[in-house]
Amino acid sequence: DTEVTQTPKHLVMGMTNKKSLKCEQHMGHRAMYWYKQKAKKPPELMFVYSYEKLSINESVPSRFSPECPNSSLLNLHLHALQPEDSALYLCASSQKRGQGFTTNEKLFFGSGTQLSVL
Amino acid sequence: DAKTTQPPSMDCAEGRAANLPCNHSTISGNEYVYWYRQIHSQGPQYIIHGLKNNETNEMASLIITEDRKSSTLILPHATLRDTAVYYCIVRVWTPRAAGNKLTFGGGTRVLVKP
Numbered sequence: 001d002t003e004v005t006q007t008p009k010h011l012v013m014g015m016t017n018k019k020s021l022k023c024e025q026h027m028g029h030r031a032m033y034w035y036k037q038k039a040k041k042p043p044e045l046m047f048v049y050s051y052e053k054l055s056i057n058e059s060v061p062s063r064f065s066p067e068c069p070n071s072s073l074l075n076l077h078l079h080a081l082q083p084e085d086s087a088l089y090l091c092a093s094s095q096k097r098g099q100g101f102t103t104n105e106k107l108f109f110g111s112g113t114q115l116s117v118l
Numbered sequence: 119d120a121k122t123t124q125p126p127s128m129d130c131a132e133g134r135a136a137n138l139p140c141n142h143s144t145i146s147g148n149e150y151v152y153w154y155r156q157i158h159s160q161g162p163q164y165i166i167h168g169l170k171n172n173e174t175n176e177m178a179s180l181i182i183t184e185d186r187k188s189s190t191l192i193l194p195h196a197t198l199r200d201t202a203v204y205y206c207i208v209r210v211w212t213p214r215a216a217g218n219k220l221t222f223g224g225g226t227r228v229l230v231k232p
Binding site: 042048092107 | 154160161164219223224225
């Protein structure tokens with residue numbers, strides 16, 4: 001199984017709503033990532049988790065709250081979003097051995113959640 | 119990480135080789151060149167990576183110039199399913215990095231035509 005599964009595929013929410021994006025992988029990967037991608041733009045890194053601990057936060061606003069409850073699951077909790085937060089949210093995972101990251105740690109991406117904030 | 123420059127778009131004929139250039143003139147000695155592609159409505163997909171030597175796998179070949187300031191991704195026999203945005207990424211390998219921090223540039227939008 002080399003899949004990263006993201007749910008839901010599409011999400012529409014109002015600015016006062018609270019919603020969550022879910023990402024799951026069963027490849028035994030110990031690093032997981034959230035990327036944001038606006039239309040016709042490249043993906044931008046938001047967060048990196050390493051061994052279920054947050055290791056990189058790219059100065060993301062607090063209305064985005066990541067969570068890694070176990071080694072297979074990554075969530076992104078959304079609250080009080082703005083219309084400009086509408087984008088494709090991509091999850092990725094990579095195998096990690098020990099400290100640091102090796103050059104062979106390919107990222108496996110899910111197909112993303114297309115989020116629209118009204 | 120070094121910045122990369124790619125042409126914004128290119129067309130190629132089905133069945134022919136597609137040669138995708140990438141300029142990374144500020145690359146340093148410990149930086150690797152990665153290629154990913156993103157097919158419409160999907161997440162990016164790893165293709166290949168290299169440091170100095172040319173590399174080949176089942177998907178593509180990577181040719182890195184001797185001075186390492188540029189590289190070319192070669193899709194040997196392009197098919198319609200190879201239509202995608204191709205990203206060239208340069209990343210430094212740090213043994214104790216907190217995360218595999220891939221920074222995507224603008225990429226090249228490749229259209230394979232019948």
